[in-house]
Amino acid sequence: MSITTLPLHRRTRVERRVLSILRGEERFPIADGEQDPFLTLRALAPAHNLSIRPSSMPYVSQSELTLLALIAAAQRLEGVAATRLNPEMETAINKCAASLSVNRLHLSPLTLYSGERN
Numbered sequence: 001m002s003i004t005t006l007p008l009h010r011r012t013r014v015e016r017r018v019l020s021i022l023r024g025e026e027r028f029p030i031a032d033g034e035q036d037p038f039l040t041l042r043a044l045a046p047a048h049n050l051s052i053r054p055s056s057m058p059y060v061s062q063s064e065l066t067l068l069a070l071i072a073a074a075q076r077l078e079g080v081a082a083t084r085l086n087p088e089m090e091t092a093i094n095k096c097a098a099s100l101s102v103n104r105l106h107l108s109p110l111t112l113y114s115g116e117r118n
Helices: 013-022 037-048 062-074 087-102 109-113
Strands: none
Touching (some): 013 037, 037 062, 037 087, 062 087
16 A cells, blocks of 8 residues: 555545545445445455545545545446456446436546546
8 A cells, every 4th residue: 555645635525525434434326226336446455455544534546546536437438348357346436436427426537637547
């Protein structure tokens, strides 16, 4: 896990909210009977050497920035198909992106440049 000294409070409001959801601090509204895509993403991330910090951490990790960038890409036409992710991880990211979009949470295009693409 790479350490960053980027304070969480320096990220945009939408990025902070998505990180809160991703870290499990905030419950995200999902339709009845559907599995939380962020829960799935949290479970799959370690297999891709991506770690998600606890909600109490005041700094953002490079892994979290990478996940934000992948979700931001999936909210756009290019999606995450250009990455070297397995289909299960790609599906989880696409579902997270779709869930955010349905709830009118759109990550900025600048978020695309936040993290390293796998």
